[in-house]
Amino acid sequence: MADKILILGATGLIGGLLTRKLVERGRDQTLHLLLRRPYREDVGKAKVHVQLQENWPATIAKIKPAIVISCLGSTMKKAGSKEEFAAVDRDLVGAVAAAAKAAGAKQFIAVSSTMADSSASSFYLKIKGEAEDVMRAQQFDRLDIIRPGLLRGERTNETRVGESLAIAASPIMDLMLHGKFRRYRSILASDVADAIVALMTESEPGAFVHENDAIWGMV
Numbered sequence: 001m002a003d004k005i006l007i008l009g010a011t012g013l014i015g016g017l018l019t020r021k022l023v024e025r026g027r028d029q030t031l032h033l034l035l036r037r038p039y040r041e042d043v044g045k046a047k048v049h050v051q052l053q054e055n056w057p058a059t060i061a062k063i064k065p066a067i068v069i070s071c072l073g074s075t076m077k078k079a080g081s082k083e084e085f086a087a088v089d090r091d092l093v094g095a096v097a098a099a100a101k102a103a104g105a106k107q108f109i110a111v112s113s114t115m116a117d118s119s120a121s122s123f124y125l126k127i128k129g130e131a132e133d134v135m136r137a138q139q140f141d142r143l144d145i146i147r148p149g150l151l152r153g154e155r156t157n158e159t160r161v162g163e164s165l166a167i168a169a170s171p172i173m174d175l176m177l178h179g180k181f182r183r184y185r186s187i188l189a190s191d192v193a194d195a196i197v198a199l200m201t202e203s204e205p206g207a208f209v210h211e212n213d214a215i216w217g218m219v
Contacts, residue, residue, distance in 0.1 A: 002030045005200070006063055006105075008056075008096055009071030010039060013153050014111055017193040018071065019043060025197070032063050053092060057099035067200055068100040070110040082123055090127045094134035101138040109144040109199055110135060111192065114183050114211065116147060136207055143207040144199045146192060148215060153189030183211040194219040 005022070009015040010033045019041070022031055028044035034056055039048050051059050060068070072093050079085035093110065100108055116128035132145055195210065195218040210218075 003066035003106075004030050004032060004063060005067045005069070006032045006034060006060065006065035006100075007069045007071065008034050009073065009111075010035060011037070012071050012073065013151060013189045014192050014196075015069075015071030016041065017153070017190050018069065018196055019046070021193055021197055022046075032065060034059055034063075056092075057095055057102075060096065060099040061103045064103050065100065065105055067107045067109070068096070068105045069196060069200075070096055070108070072096070073111065076124065085124075086127050090131045090134070093131040097135045097138050101140060106141040107144070107200070107202075108135060108138070108140045108142075109146070109196055111146045111148070111196075114147045114149055116145075140207075141205050142202065144202070145207070145209045146195065146215065147183070147209060147211045148187045148189075148192050149183060149212050150186040151189045151192070152186050182213055185212055187212055187215060191215055191219045 005027065007015055007019060007022075010019045019031075019033065022028060023042065023044040023046065028046040031043070031046035033039055033043065033046055033048045035048065035050050036053060038050055049059050049063070070093055072088060074085055074088045076082070076085050079088060097108055097110075110131075112132055113125065113128040115122075115125050116132055117125055118129035118133050120126045120129055135143055135145065192215055195215040198218040199210075
């Protein structure tokens with residue numbers, strides 16, 4: 001039996017693209033989506049699980065996925081407060097990682113953020129870094145942390161004014177970012193989704209961090 005794949009955050013930009021790519025490539029028979037609200041896109045034969053967040057660990061235990069992909073993420077504006085932001089981007093991600101490990105998942109793939117660091121002075125980067133620390137603590141056979149730069153792509157369920165302005169300026173800004181600063185360049189969300197698909201076939205054990213150049217090298 002083929003390994004079960006579980007995606008969390010399928011209603012987001014990267015998660016939605018990833019889901020469509022897997023369905024198009026015939027990977028939907030073993031694909032599971034865990035969501036807080038109904039998914040309105042065509043998912044082929046994939047199984048959709050709509051649950052309250054507090055029930056997610058139990059649902060993961062029942063699914064027993066081999067590969068878990070977290071595309072979960074919010075913004076300070078959308079969350080409404082630092083506490084609510086941390087509740088999703090650190091606490092929920094951490095709970096999902098722990099549940100995945102307990103359920104026997106061999107590989108965990110997560111979308112994080114450039115410069116994520118639990119010792120960062122930036123609250124956003126600190127929370128992202130703390131989430132990464134929890135993932136590493138689970139000691140998966142393989143852990144892939146993806147740290148893309150500014151994401152470019154069409155969001156269908158929300159508007160981010162600041163992000164839209166940054167994307168508009170990205171063609172000029174990207175030309176100014178060289179060497180180690182290439183990690184801050186903008187990147188297509190579809191490229192990130194393609195990189196995740198590629199990572200799903202990797203079997204080398206360990207924990208890996210993938211920034212822009214590594215992502216582009218996989219697509």
